[in-house]
Amino acid sequence: MNLLVKKDLIPLFLFFILAGCSEQTKENQLNAEAEIDTNRVAIGDVFHYTVTASAPDDRLLGFPELEGSTALEVRSSDHSVDDYGMHKVEFKLALWDTGYHSVPAYPIEVFLRDSTLEQVIRLDSLNVFVFSSIAEDSLFQASGTVGLKPVKNPVPVEIPLPLKTIGLAALMLILLGLIIFIWFRRTPDRFRFAEPFVDAAPPDEAALGKLKELVKQVEKGESSVKEYYTSLSHIIREYLEFAFFVKTLEMTTEEIERFSGNFPFASATKDEWKKVLKQADMVKYAKESADISNVQKDIRSAEAFIKNTTIFWKRNDSTLP
Numbered sequence: 144m145n146l147l148v149k150k151d152l153i154p155l156f157l158f159f160i161l162a163g164c165s166e167q168t169k170e171n172q173l174n175a176e177a178e179i180d181t182n183r184v185a186i187g188d189v190f191h192y193t194v195t196a197s198a199p200d201d202r203l204l205g206f207p208e209l210e211g212s213t214a215l216e217v218r219s220s221d222h223s224v225d226d227y228g229m230h231k232v233e234f235k236l237a238l239w240d241t242g243y244h245s246v247p248a249y250p251i252e253v254f255l256r257d258s259t260l261e262q263v264i265r266l267d268s269l270n271v272f273v274f275s276s277i278a279e280d281s282l283f284q285a286s287g288t289v290g291l292k293p294v295k296n297p298v299p300v301e302i303p304l305p306l307k308t309i310g311l312a313a314l315m316l317i318l319l320g321l322i323i324f325i326w327f328r329r330t331p332d333r334f335r336f337a338e339p340f341v342d343a344a345p346p347d348e349a350a351l352g353k354l355k356e357l358v359k360q361v362e363k364g365e366s367s368v369k370e371y372y373t374s375l376s377h378i379i380r381e382y383l384e385f386a387f388f389v390k391t392l393e394m395t396t397e398e399i400e401r402f403s404g405n406f407p408f409a410s411a412t413k414d415e416w417k418k419v420l421k422q423a424d425m426v427k428y429a430k431e432s433a434d435i436s437n438v439q440k441d442i443r444s445a446e447a448f449i450k451n452t453t454i455f456w457k458r459n460d461s462t463l464p
Contacts (some may be wrong), residue, residue: 172199175251177266184238184273189218192234192246194266197227198253202261205252206232212247214240238273245270346385347453353378354446361438369426371438376423379416379445386456396420407455416448 175196184190198204211217218235225231238244248265255261343349357374360366380399383391387406391399400417403409419441425431 172197173202173253173264175264175266177246177249177269179246179269179271182269182271184271186239186241186273186275187237189235189237190271192236192249192269194230194232194234194249194251196230196251200228201256203254203256203258204230205254206230207250207252209234209236209249210247214238214244215246238271241273241275243270243272345457346382347449347457349385350378350382350449351446354442354449358439358442361435361442364435368433368435368438372423372426372433372441375438375441375445376420376427379420379448382449386452396424408452412448412451415444419444419448 175194177192177194179193180191192209194206196204196206206222208220209217216237216239218237220235221233223231236246245268248268251264251266253261253264344352353374357371357378360374361371377392380391380394383389383399383406389402389406394402396417399420403417422431422433422437422441426433
């Protein structure tokens, strides 16, 4: 009887043992670990610090950023989750001081489904030895002997040809040479006269001489009345321009008449000379008829006008001391 009771208790005892193991397995589903790919690095070399963790379906995990320090630099981080719910966080780190250093304990945050923080799990810190870049290899470092790396052979440096600078300099030199060439080519023109300098006669003498020639032409009857008046008008205009520096050769008779009040002789002479200019215009352009006597009369009026106005512009040397 006792043997039968014991045999009946064995399945019940096994059930409680398996149930207890099942609960323990379910409770132990939250796990995490950290590792580094090397524990010896040179100053500034990048090494990898990897954190892996998993949690039950009713828990959430949080992975904050790894805090750096004066010697520890966090270059980057990458978080991924595989199909089985395994979280993997990989940090790229660099150390900037020699000696032993430790990667700080990494905190993993555990949350309930309602995002309530349940606990923070801190992983163990990991030690890393940092050696100077002048160490030749780990054997020298282990023996305490540090040697310098062999000196590299000099590398030839090719100086790039500044084609742009050379091109601009050449262009500037060409422009400068062209400017100098044009300058020296134009310089003699400052001292060159278009015609040989001639000591011209005074305006009154030139005009009176031309009037005498005109009188001879009229007496000989060499030209028409129109040509006589054309020459007479030109002689009077030329005299006014060279004697009083007014461009009467380029002015019409009406313009000369309007300007006549500005001549210094305006109030001292009669208007006979203006009548001569008007008569010349009438003969030249209006085809007004005139005989030789009118031409001779107008020539005498022009001669008198020139002689009477000479005192207004010509210096009398006899009055000088």
